[in-house]
């Protein structure tokens with residue numbers, strides 16, 4: 532069993548910059564709505580159906596916003612590179628759900644052949660089963676970030692304690708195994724709830740989603756997956772593919788292996804340059820600390 536504790540040779544963690552969680556405006560308004568509903572019922576008890584209906588609708592809206600991966604209504608969410616990076620023609624390739632002992636080495640070779648650096652949002656439990664592969668990703672110059680410990684499909688209905696466990700267990704393992712502290716988190720399937728943002732804030736992590744995704748876990752058609760990523764492709768875009776849970780082409784090949792060389796060639800012909808997400812936000816690396824305790 533791979534130990535989950537950080538190794539004793541870790542570099543010292545920078546002090547956690549503790550700041551107040553910036554409550555999203557939508558949640559402030561939601562709290563105000565709850566208060567108004569309560570006051571309305573206290574003033575006129577017969578109005579309770581209206582008050583209850585307003586509160587139920589509000590909760591429905593909060594739930595739906597959590598199921599919208601690129602939404603920023605529930606908190607900070609990176610969906611594009613910063614404007615300066617976009618102006619330089621930079622784009623970011625992100626690969627989720629690995630590492631996979633068969634697929635990830637082939638993806639790494641394709642990236643090396645094209646001179647492309649990517650960002651791997653790994654499932655930490657999988658990384659713990661293949662620690663040498665995880666270190667190889669880092670050795671080849673790619674960025675490893677937090678995609679939860681187990682990638683639970685019910686993540687978006689978890690309470691704060693279970694979400695915190697998923698974040699912390701992954702964070703502790705990835706920091707210990709790579710000596711590099713993840714600063715970004717991507718929610719499983721991009722789905723989340725209202726508890727996630729304050730936890731990320733306390734751990735010095737930022738939520739990162741994407742600009743366009745290939746749906747390569749469901750679709751094995753190379754041209755369709757490629758078209759979703761390249762239609763309207765421009766500087767600043769964050770692209771999502773998978774080196775785990777990847778669909779197969781009719782010939783039985785993981786579709787990502789057919790898409791990647793075509794995608795890279797098209798982007799490079801268009802004058803775009805691949806960067807890691809951490810290249811776009813280098814200052815963020817000083818914020819996080821493995822010692823950030825989360826006790827919701």
Ligand SMILES: [Zn+2]
Nearest residue numbers: 627628719720
């Ligand atoms: Zn995933």
